[in-house]
Amino acid sequence: MSDLRPVAVVLVAMDDEAAPFLDLASEVGEPEHVGLAAHRHVTLGGRPAVLVRSGIGFVNASAAGASAILRYGTDVPLISAGSAGGLATGIAVGDVVLGVRLVNADADARAFGYVLGQVPGMPAAYDATGALTDAVRQAAGEVEARASADGWEPWVLREGTIGSGEKFATSDLALRLRADFPEMLAVDMESAALAQLCHNFGSAFVSVRAVSDLCAPDGTEFLTHVDDAAQRSAQVVTAAIGLLAR
Numbered sequence: 001m002s003d004l005r006p007v008a009v010v011l012v013a014m015d016d017e018a019a020p021f022l023d024l025a026s027e028v029g030e031p032e033h034v035g036l037a038a039h040r041h042v043t044l045g046g047r048p049a050v051l052v053r054s055g056i057g058f059v060n061a062s063a064a065g066a067s068a069i070l071r072y073g074t075d076v077p078l079i080s081a082g083s084a085g086g087l088a089t090g091i092a093v094g095d096v097v098l099g100v101r102l103v104n105a106d107a108d109a110r111a112f113g114y115v116l117g118q119v120p121g122m123p124a125a126y127d128a129t130g131a132l133t134d135a136v137r138q139a140a141g142e143v144e145a146r147a148s149a150d151g152w153e154p155w156v157l158r159e160g161t162i163g164s165g166e167k168f169a170t171s172d173l174a175l176r177l178r179a180d181f182p183e184m185l186a187v188d189m190e191s192a193a194l195a196q197l198c199h200n201f202g203s204a205f206v207s208v209r210a211v212s213d214l215c216a217p218d219g220t221e222f223l224t225h226v227d228d229a230a231q232r233s234a235q236v237v238t239a240a241i242g243l244l245a246r
Contacts, residue, residue, distance in 0.1 A: 004048035006041070007244045008077045010069045010237060013056045013190055016226050017082035020234035021051050028166040034140045037064035039071075045242025056188065057166055057179050061190035062221060065197045077132055077204035077244070084162065084186040084209035085169045087177060091211060094155045095233050098136050099162035099184045099207035102126040102195035105177055106165040116180055117163070119196065124160070126195035132206035133159075133242070139239035155232060160185040162207050164192035174215035179188075186211060208237050 012018050022028055029041035038053045044135065050072060054064030065078055070154045080083070084097060091097075103117040110116060118124040140157040147154070163184045167173055177184060191207035198205035212229035 003102040004194045006050045006072055006076055007047045008079055008241050009050045009052060009072060010044070010079045011052045011054050011061065011065060011068070011079040011080045011194060012082050013054055013061065014082065014228075015053060017230040017233070018051060018053045018058035019227075021081075021238065022230045024234055024238045025051075026221070027242045034067045034071075035058055035086075036065055036202060037067060039068070043238075044238045047241050047244060049215040049241055057189050058164070062193045062197050066192045069203055071196070075202045076200055077129065077206070078194060078226070079132070079237055079240075080188075080205070080207040081233045082188070082209060082211070083211050083214045083226050083233070084188040085174070086162070086185070086211035087174060087187050087215060088158075088160070091158060091185060092156070092213050092216060094228060094232065095211045096140060096155060096157050096236055097162060097184075097209050097211065098128075098133060098140070098157060099157045099209065100120075100128045100133055100159050101161040101193055102160055102161045102192045103130070103181060103184065103209060104165070104196070105163035105181065105184070106167075122196060123199065124212075125191065126199050128195075128203070128206040132204055133149045135240040135243045136206060136208055136236060139225070139244060140236050143190045143235045143239050157236075158185055162191050162209060163174050164189060180214035187215070208233055208240070
């Protein structure tokens, strides 16, 4: 396939999260490995894009994101996609979360006058790029309407804060996160690191994650629903990419 300049780079952590994008793509290139990350040129929503499977966690995500920015340019938006743990009261498995604000849930430099979640020298939180959030909102409405027309199980788009940390959020950690960050809707292990990376490079960024679990005591709920969550995230992100200008 032609390696046209991408309109966006989509970053996922796991093969399970990459799979629905590959299914939705009309063209799929061969993977190119850059360190641990695998880059593929794909066509999503009729637009050229790059799908990057990074590996789990801050370092893997940041390394993959940096390699993408250096390869494709700082003006190509980055989109963090895949699954997340639902944290807020009322959020449900299957809900899609538009991360309009990203916070590092592991950062704690309050001893030096910073707020909880703020890396020294960095903003207290990172705001998603407005043009990308607008595209995601429009795409989510279109996808949800098609799902309802086809009789699929309804789902909800939630907008708010996504937090990220290096620990899988089971029930004990979730209790602390809810107390420390009452505005946080969901938690993953990559998005805030990518948001900081894009802040440093001046690149556009948004995170679109679907809820795979409610921070249960073990990983069984996550394992049961990660494929469904990845599918919903991929549907919304693919539709949003189709709305981006070349």
